[in-house]
Amino acid sequence: MKRFIYYITLFGLLLASCTYEDSPENQSTEKHGTTFRFSVDIPDYKTILSRATGSENTVNDLWLMAFDADGLFIGRVHPSLLIGYDSGVGAFQAEIPDNTGIVHLIANYDQWDSFDERAALQKDERELIPSFTSTKMVFWGRQVLASASDSPHIILYRNQAKVTVENEADNFEVTGYAICNYASSGTAAPFNPDAAVTPFVIIDGKPTLAHGSTPKASQTSDDCTMEPKYMFENENYFNDQTYIIISGRLKGKTDVLYYKIQLLDSNKKPYSIVRNYHYRVVIKSFSENANGSTTFDDAKSAESSNNIYAEIFKDSPTIADNNNNVLTVSRLHFLFVRGGTLNVSAQYTQNGVTDNSKISVVLAEDQGNILRNLSYDGNGTITTDVSRIIAGQQGATITVKAGVLSRTITVVSSELYQFAPASLSPEVYTARDQDMTLQFTIPANIPSYLYPLKCTITTANLYPVAPNKNLQIEYTDGGYQYVYWATEPGTKILNFRTSLENSDETILIANDIFKTQEIEVKSRHFTDVAVNGSNLVNYGINSTAQVMFAVPSYPDYPVTYPLTVFIATEKLHTTQSGWTAVEGGYQHTYASQPSGIQTITFTSVNAISDENIVISAPGFSPTTIGVGTVLSHGVAVTNTIRVYQNNYLLQIPNYRVTSSDTSIVPTFTVNSRSNYSFTIAAGSKASDVVRFTLQGYTAAYRVEELLQHPAIVLK
CATH class of the missing domain: 2.60.40.1080 (Immunoglobulin-like)
Structure with missing residues (x-):
């Protein structure tokens, strides 16, 4: 009967070119004699747009172990990268002894500090290589050489198995999964002494176990995500099984429950966990009578959910x-x-x-x-x-x-796939921090090996909220974008909120194999909004403030009439016909679509009119106008000016005080009684700030404060 070996692959290998100088204790007695060139090839397990950027996708430290033709160790070297890794192939070179007949490549091994190279010399590969163990993902490959001048492709394999969960049940939504009671360490290389020719081979159903007991570990509810999971080899005996906890909910339900699934073959026998296998758990159907647990820990001790029909598949190139x-x-x-x-x-x-x-x-x-x-x-x-x-x-x-x-x-x-139908609900927003629901579609004919599918969402004025408030963020040259990972086809629903009163923009949903989807964020809002054209009111009581705005028509999203427009203000007053004083401001009801710019004449209640005026109406996004006060003519002010020193107020007669902005307040000289007298220039705004200075003593005042003729104190 044929044995099929299934190898987990690397999607994006990153090997950094580096140099390494052996320390005296690491140098072997063999002299390097031949420049050995080779390339590594890691077969792609699946072509997926994977969110994972960790150990599955990165090889960052590669060592070459040289053995003679009889399999005796003669040295270790650090290869250098000749050609950048691309499409699963990278070219390297290393100086190896002339009598090299076998090489082992080991990458990402984290125990080199405890490796005694001198003590290892002349040890058989069947003794030395199986002794390498790790709690990390390690890549390994072996090649027999006809001569040291060979330039072979060397296949690298991972020392861990991979687990993923896919859902084909229409009535059940998988929100995540975790693995429990799995082996948390293992050997760097496969080793099966019973194999013919060479023991360094992966045999179906026969895991390579490290000497001694194998430690077990379990993930937690925090690990319940849709990202791939990894584990080392183990026998997976019936009374000590590795299992999966799936979190999910029935369609239409809000409560997430936890379900236990065993890794069983078609004969209901536990699979042995073997490196380089990909254990694909595919949920085919889900019974609504399946008993779920309310907590992750309860599910660990519960019986398996036999009413979930799931199959285990293995794929391999x-x-x-x-x-x-x-x-x-x-x-x-x-x-x-x-x-x-x-x-x-x-x-x-x-x-x-x-x-x-x-x-x-x-x-x-x-x-x-x-x-x-x-x-x-x-x-x-x-x-x-x-x-x-x-x-x-x-x-x-x-x-x-x-x-x-x-x-x-x-x-x-x-052809390019499409996210359509795609929409935003409500179609028209009316306020800041309003809930918005974004929907788009992943078509059913997307090949399954592309999942999880990366969907980037570009928006400047919306921010994600629960249950998807922790969307991944990627920073790009033009700003940032949110990332959603689709694990299956169908309608996807994401929740956002508006961040501004005017959040109008175009949202982009993109993926390399999709036509970029554009969705407009729209609101009904007032246009041509201004106060006196400049949003400034002259200083003084009863100054005129012309409040202007227009009510656009929206053919696609008609406005409902009659429409009551409310202007919120505390510092302006109007007696214009049709505008009624109400709590917080004034309102007017339009029976039908008004024509052109609406102008309402207000007058100031106070000398200073600084405030935020808000114009709002049902079904409209409110518009806020910051109104300031400006001096239409110069205003003379006078009072005392003193210096505060050592808990005393000191007079400064005949001293010259410097102004930080002479276009607002000129530099002036204090008179003999320590009084100031200056004119605040026309065109100054009440919010402008002037700083006065005298020999290191300073004081800062807003124009609004200076208009009150204050006693100025420099400190």
């Missing part, structure tokens, strides 16, 4: 047979929303030795004729041109074979 022959294709799924060229790497190894000449590539199906010029270069590279689709979408498949092994590449060419 890598396949192996019983003779240690392995066929790997870097990616199996591709989506094009514009014309382009598909590039895929493939590798076939026989007993650890690469022989890509045995790979054959054929076009299996292409009913839409989207592929042209399919070719294989005989050295691991597959290319084909992909046509652009104007409407709808078309698919094609490519079969990659080597010996008895085969993998299928699926290519989809599609």
Whole structure:
């Protein structure tokens, strides 16, 4: 029976080029003799727009372990990056001993400080490599060399399994999931002594366990998200199972409950947890009689929710047979929303030795004729041109074979998807901090391997609120945008609030494979709003204040008449016909659409008219006008001016005091009785501030205060 090896992949590898000088205690006695060049290839598990930016997607420290042809350790080196990592391939070089016959690559290992390289010299790879254990995600690969001058592709594999949850039930919404009782540490490399040819192979159903007991851990309710989860290998015995806690709610319900699901195969037996497997939990249906727990901890001790029908699937771009022959294709799924060229790497190894000449590539199906010029270069590279689709979408498949092994590449060419229907409710907002509901749609024909799908929402005047108040924020050159991760198709509902009285703008919803969706944020609001044209009222009682505004017509969102307009003011008064004094201001009712700019003549109640006037009406966003006071002519003021020093007020006769703004108040000389006398210039605003200075003593006064003839004190 064939064994199938399923490998978790890296979506975006980031390898930093670096140099390293070995310290004396780390240098081996072997002399470096050959420049060894190689490339690493990490097969893509899924083409997804993943929110995760952690260990699954980053390799940042790579070491090469050199062994002779008999598998005895002869040295360790830090390779340098020659070509930037792109599309799953990066080229490196390292100085290795001339007699190197086997190399192991280990990346992201965090225990090098405890590694004694001198003590490890001449140890067998079957003793040394299995001793590396970690609580972190580690990447590992092994390659047999015909000579040190080989330039092979070396496949790197993760030492952890991956778990995701997908929901296909119509009556149930999954809000998150977490894993419990999982192995929290493991070995860096697979090791199965019973395997033929080489023990460094991943065997279906046979996890590689570290010596001694394997520590277990459990996530908490805080980890209940839709992001992928990871765990190390374990036997997963029936009486000590790893399990999943799912949080969710029935459609139409508000209460979130927790449900326990076991990782069982089709025969209801627990799966062994094996590295590089992807355990896809797909919820097919959900019984409304399923018993959920109200808390995460209660669900951990509860019985499994057998009324949730879920299947466990395994996907992989890598396949192996019983003779240690392995066929790997870097990616199996591709989506094009514009014309382009598909590039895929493939590798076939026989007993650890690469022989890509045995790979054959054929076009299996292409009913839409989207592929042209399919070719294989005989050295691991597959290319084909992909046509652009104007409407709808078309698919094609490519079969990659080597010996008895085969993998299928699926290519989809599609027009840009759309978020439509998309809308904002209410269609017209009327105030600041008003709740707004944003809805948009993820179409059902989106390929499943694209989930979770990144949807960026650009808005300057709305902010998210519960239950999605913690939307991810990304900063861009032009500002920032919110990020929503869609895990399945259907209508998506997000809650926002307006941040301004006038929050009019255009919201953008975007994704690279979608046509950018534009949604207008609209309000009914007054236009041409002003007081005296400048929002300034002359200083003095009974000064005129002409309040002006227009009431636009909104054909798409008609205004309801009669309409009562309210002007909130405390410092202005009017007797204009039709305007009635009410608490806080004045109001007028329009029986029908008024024509042109409305002008209401007010007069000032006080000498200073500074205030915020608000014009509002039912169904309209209120408009606030900041009104200031301006001097129409110069005003002379006089009083005493003194200096406060050592708890005494000192007179300053005949001293010259400097003004910070002589266009408002001139610099002046105090008279012999320590009195000031100056004129506040016409055009000055009551809110203007002037600072007076004398030999390091200062005082700041607003024009409004100076108009009261204050006794000025410099401190």
